[in-house]
Amino acid sequence: MLELRLAWRNVWRNRRRTGLTVAATVFAVTLVVVFVAMAAGLHEKMIEDAVRLQSGHVAAAGRGYFEERTLDQFLELDQELFDELDGAPGVLGWAPRVISFGLLSKDTDARGVGVLGVDPERESSVTTLAGRLKRGDFVSAEASRGIVLGERLADNLDADLGDVLLLFSQSYSLETAYDLFTVVGVIKFPDITMDRSVAVISLADAQAFFAYEGRASEVAVLAKDADHAAAVAASLRTAIDGDAQVDVRTWDKLMPDLVQFIFIDDAGMYIMLVILVVVVGFGILNTILMSVLERTRELGVLLALGLRPGAVFRLVYVESLLLAGVGLLIGLAIGIPIVLYLQANPIPLGGDLAQATELFGMDPVMTWKLKPMNPIGSCITILGVAALAAFYPALKAARGRPVDALRSV
Amino acid sequence: MRWIRVPLLLLLLGTGIPSAADEFPPLSEGPDATEIARKQENVLRGDSAYMEATMTIESPRLPAPRVVTMRNWDDRRNKRSFVRILAPTKDAGTGFLMKRPNLWMFVPRVERTMRIPPSMMLQSWMGSDFTNDDLVRESSQLDDYDHNLLGVDPAPPGHEGKRAWVVEFLPHEDAPVVWGRIVSWIEQEHYSPLRQEFYDEDGVKLRVFELGDIRESQGRWFPHRWSMQPLDKNGHRTTLEIRTIRFDEIFDDSIFTTRNLKRTER
16 A cells, blocks of 8 residues: 555656656547547448348348259248247347349340349348339238339339339249249349349249249348347247258358458557557656666665665556556546447538438437457557556666666656 | 370379379370360251250259240250250240340240340259250350360260260469369260260369260260259259150241240240
8 A cells, every 4th residue: 555655746846747648648548439439430330231122130041042042952930930030038029031043134135133022021130122103102011913113223224113024034844934023112222232133022932933832042130130140040949949951140241241341440440549658658657667766766766775676667667557557547537428428429420421421321310339358458558558668767777776776867 | 105295294293183084094196176075066066956845944943843845946046945844834935036146935825025134044944954045045065165185085964885085174364154164974976965064263173964865866876865953952863865856957037926926826
């Protein structure tokens, strides 16, 4: 306790110098907290938007589907599977889909499209597909041969509500499958590729069209959020009880591109933050080293009076940690309220920025998210840097010889 | 003695590339590979041909093979072709018109004609292991490839008792070709192809095309059974049995029209 009081007084022996170092630390900590929360908010939003657009947090499909994506891999939609989905803890919603491809034509020219067969009611429990309608209606629950087109696809086909299109493909039984579908709606997919190439029909129509009765390509599952995906996937795997025909995957395995983007984005941010923290570390090193050098006599006297070198080492160390700790506390006290405020009040974006985010399939809003790891990580990093920075000055202080010290000015 | 030096050289270089050249007895003096390819092309392709054929599709998805019968008017000189499906009942009347590089299709039940886009050319044709591209292929195994004679196979697979030239086809840089390499077994006596192995650009063997039932027809020794086996899909095979073939027919222009597509009686 004596050491602590001693250290506290030593830290403030030069108020201006210490104040400046503390200010630098405060600035760095605030920046770290806000930036990390901004990245976390952005990434979580990207994941949620992608999940709610299509994939779900977790998807179950026939074994091999995620690699091959053909009609050969399917799920049997039976009561057993429904019970398993309903019974698995953490499952907030699930939606079966039939996914394949076909040729769609209004006049002579056909275009290749991805055909998505959905059960509209179930689908709305997982994705916001129906909410993205630009005009018309979403597909109905029954087999009604209605088709909803991506906006760019509709433009490319020169098709609008009420037009009758020919959908041509190959059924599961390898027969030619073709039928006329009426355009009932046009949907705005945020993803350009999807917008150009996806046509939605009802699950019942898709099953009849592809000779896929009682089957689905995949079932998309909604969890509370991305962090719960792994737990829900695990509970689903338990529920299906080792059914070797079913493969369960979490969003990060379904959307590796997104995971990679987040990784690269995080890496860029962390490199910047590391540079910031290193600069702060040198600030602390400078302050402590200066204070040790100007106290050569004082520390020498302590040593001459019989204070053990270990105690001197500890003293300088505690000074450094106190210095960083003060900056850390103030930084957190400023940063956390800012982040909490921004988390509660997201900033809407306008103009070009809004268009850019829409290109990525996101709503034009900046969100923040404070995860517990953020302030904890900041504490560990700053105190760790302070500990590193204190090592050399503390060693120098502890190794001083009283005789030399007394001779110095 | 050249054949000894080549593998030795490879060994010395430490490459050890397994080459088909090692498998066959060497030739000190062989005929020109391009000449062999030309004679093969002449056997397979007259200026025109009328054909009636049965296509049998085998797949693990199907409890029993699916059988499709069809007629084909092939006017190679003018680069156009017409196919009408006769059976099964569900597909009867479906028609295909190829006028390179376009492929139209007519589906009778809804009376619609559509043009199949280039991006769909590698998709399966009629559920078979042939692709749309196989139907309209612009490339010629004669003009779009370089030919190397790899050797002589004294017992070609499936055709023991015959002798075959083994010719490697390597596509020209700018050729409209999806394959990286084709190895073809060509019968020495009549120059009918016996077997073709298709490789992609990475040297992975993707499919094997086997020809059989070689009989004389209008003076040509023509393979009447064509069998395509994709190697990336287990249990798949499509066999085309040619029941009738007449070469060098003169076809009326009206056959190769989209209007004819809609006339399902033909």
